Amino acid sequence: MAVIALDRAPAIALPRGIRRSRRTVNATATVAITGLFVLALVPLGSLLWTAASRGLARFDVEFFTNSMLGVVGGGGGALHAIVGTGLITGATILLSVPVGVTAAVYLVEYGRGWFKRTVTFLVDVMTGIPSIVAGLFAYAVFSLILGPGMRSGVAGALALSLLMIPVVVRSSEEMLRLVPDELREASYALGVPKYRTILKVVLPTSISGIVAGVMIGIARIVGETAPLLLVAGYTDVMNYNLFSERITTLPVFIYSQWKNKGMDVAAYDDRAWTAALVLIAFVLLLNLVSRLVARLFAPKAR
């Protein structure tokens, strides 16, 4: 308040030197902050530009309508990888969201004491799990059950859900905490049981935030390569069955195109860049969809 008062009262003006120094500091800070912001954008812009300029070479109909079956050297497409990414991501969402959101509801609405603290601690630990460890876990589980060398989409989804669940739990937890207690109390005061309060008041109020959290989780896992390389594998052909045989995803497609080049090096590089561009576009699209969904779900003010 004192500052405002001083600014408004030239009668008790400060010596000119102080005002000028303030202006200088302000200008310097503005320039520095803007500059750092632009600096932070440079890698992002460079990445987008590189992916777009190099990915456009193969951004054609064939890329989106063909698999790699029977392709030697140039040509071919990544439809099998695009479909595989969609299937595995969808299965991961189905595994992670119910578990993650209910865990968050437990932590906020029911949990207390040592058990709650343990769950919170374990979720924090899970957040830091390296993705390859999640892949090894899924590999070990499915190898023990189904024998060595097995690959399947559902194993990939299991590995990815280990990475996605903690993200969903943490973000949903924050969102549920933001719901004002007055809303809960009002609901209880009307005699509504606790579970109905959660389903009808707490979750709808925070749903847009939860959806945003889920989308962050998806963005976290959609680019994962290592665990999928291990448990979902690589194949040239379409596979719609999550429970049998290998499924290619976009990150694994990019990796194998880059790593295993034939004599016509440019053809493999072009496919890898285009797949990278598609993956970036996929994440962008998911973000747009999430905003739409959040808007549709947001409670209507009357």
Next chain:
Amino acid sequence: MRSRLLPTVGAAALTAALALSGCAANESGPDPSSTPSDTSGDSTAESPQTDPTDDGGAAVSLSGTLNGGGASSQGPAQEAWRAGFSGLNPGVTVNYDPTGSGDGRKAFSEGGLAFAGSDSAFGPDEIAAGGFGSCADGSGLIEVPVYISPIAVGFNLPGVDSLNLDAATVASIFTGQITAWNDPAIVEQNDGTDLPDLAITAVHRADSSGTTANFTDYLDQASGGVWTEGSVEDWPDSLQGEAAESTSGVAETIVGTEGAIGYLDASRAAGAMGTAAIKVGENYVSYSPAAAAAAVGGSTFQSDRSAGDVVVDIDRTIDSGEVYPLILISYLIGCETYADPSQGALVKGYLEYVASPEGQAEAAANAGSAPITGDPNVEPKVAAAIASIQ
């Protein structure tokens, strides 16, 4: 019940997206980049299909999924073989993980893969110990050399496309005893070539590699004692030089570094960099598929193995004719008898295609390898070994 809607809507949106993209799939339609007989990518297609190849004799109908993996050197060739084989057998999906020879042999032993590709064969004692996961109890192994590739000594010197080097000079370069391109040892072998006063950067593989094993084996046998590290898959730590990951990494490092020299699969050196002709006897021989095949023809088979276990002892010191002894031989490894007969039929069909003239020609076109077909020493043994698969 709004909370239940969230996953449902997410799944519905994804399903819709998938359905749309799935509809656009034209794997079942004419695929412009595939052979005409190449139809669906659906691995579960059960439609009876007559195998139009005549090298198998009877008409065979194959379907199912065949998983293999191992040597990355075979990667480009495997790509050509997969494409050719699935063109002839639309019901079969073949997968090959080029994760490395050691990984491939291990996964095959554990039963995770039906066949393995490897730059080095299993030892006789390993085969005798048995316990291979995909094989029937007591089954031996068949190991066939199907991929013969010259290893090029590639370099980056502006204006120089070819150099003559003998094995001792190559060994001296990679051990750091020769450090400049105008060293007398190089100059005296290359009359008329203007060699600059430029430091040599020797590039080697950072990862464990069959290419390194064959390169060091060549230096060990042919350099007359200059190379003292033996034949090793991992580059010796005691030696200086620049390390690069995988064949691609070596190629990129050489192309990007003036004065660099390295060893790599010849398919990746062709046209991208200068290559050395190595001294054989009194002549200098450039790499070529024919010269590489000649090196195999002049070599002997290891004698302590069964009939289906065709392992070549490469003689790197051959000193006559157009022979390029700096080669890599990669094997396909499978069971004599499979625990699952349908897998046995698939492996047999696939290996028959790989070893056939068509398969070898495909590999030569896509990977620059030397065909084994036409070599009276190798071809019949390989064919007999594959025919014995059950």
